Amino acid sequence: MNSCPCTETHDGCRVVLTGGPGAGKSAVLELAKLFFCAHVRTLPEAAGIIFGGGFPRHEAVRTRRAAQQAIFHVQHALEATTEASQSALVLCDRGTPDGSAYWLGEGDLWSAVGTTREAELARYDAVIHLRTPSDSSHYNYDNPLRIETHLEAQAIDARIAEAWAGHSRYYNVPPTNDFLGKAAQALDILRDLMPPCCRAQVRPFLWRS
Ligand SMILES: [Zn+2]
Numbered sequence: 001m002n003s004c005p006c007t008e009t010h011d012g013c014r015v016v017l018t019g020g021p022g023a024g025k026s027a028v029l030e031l032a033k034l035f036f037c038a039h040v041r042t043l044p045e046a047a048g049i050i051f052g053g054g055f056p057r058h059e060a061v062r063t064r065r066a067a068q069q070a071i072f073h074v075q076h077a078l079e080a081t082t083e084a085s086q087s088a089l090v091l092c093d094r095g096t097p098d099g100s101a102y103w104l105g106e107g108d109l110w111s112a113v114g115t116t117r118e119a120e121l122a123r124y125d126a127v128i129h130l131r132t133p134s135d136s137s138h139y140n141y142d143n144p145l146r147i148e149t150h151l152e153a154q155a156i157d158a159r160i161a162e163a164w165a166g167h168s169r170y171y172n173v174p175p176t177n178d179f180l181g182k183a184a185q186a187l188d189i190l191r192d193l194m195p196p197c198c199r200a201q202v203r204p205f206l207w208r209s
């Protein structure tokens, strides 16, 4: 994050960066911290807090549902921390609709936590979906919290697309073999979503200058 001379009052546009496993989401979030000004607030991934903190992670349907409910509530609480901030843009590492892509068995996440899909989609001003590569050689296996196989990752990616279907500002970033090209595309979308007062502070991406 870079210091910024802007003293405007900001609306705190809430933007989700999501993606199937191995799509490069974490790397794009790190790049956003380098190239955008201090008025971009990045939230951590709720699932990372839950599973990184030791929440049981196994295949039992009851356990998986409990995890998704916990993730939902942590996500809401994380977003609440930014409400009085002077952020020009709040960048969320996934949003609550992503949880519905991981729901198993009867019913849905929304009735389990007492909300509706429409209400949750409306929480976010825009969503950027980085697609999981279809070629397994471009799949990133480095994340120790990642347990999916490549085929499972593609299935999850398709369910994430369904979870966000119909959002009024859904940006699809297709998989490419060139990660920097894909990252630049995502960062361009983010820059366009910044209010003009802070957009001028976005650094030019090194591979484009
Ligand atoms: Zn500004």
Ligand SMILES: [Zn+2]
Residues within 6 Å of the ligand: 004, 005, 006, 037, 038, 039, 040, 088, 197, 198, 201
């Ligand atoms: Zn700024």
